[in-house]
Amino acid sequence: MDRKRISATVALAAVLLSPLGAFGQAMSHARAKRLQEAHDRRHHHKAKIVGSSVAGGAVTGALVGGPVGAVVGAGVGAGGGIIANKIRKHHGIKHKMRHGY
Structure with a gap:
């Protein structure tokens, strides 16, 4: 009987505390994003x-x-630069999250 009660308590605690883990991750993502944008x-x-x-x-x-062609090339280059910057920024945020900045 005692083992069942302990197992039930542990299972209930895990279910109730699981949203806190997701909240902590979201906070670290928000902080990493803020740090990356400031940098x-x-x-x-x-x-x-x-x-x-x-x-x-x-x-x-x-x-x-x-x-x-210069005008068209400048437009294409701008689009490519924006995409490249977005990828670089995303990589920087993930790097900061992984290493806990």
């Missing part, structure tokens, strides 16, 4: 990545298609 703002990472992608796209487009 990026200080170092202007988004502007550097998107700006260099725009410049590279414009140069490539100008070589291939002249002035119209």
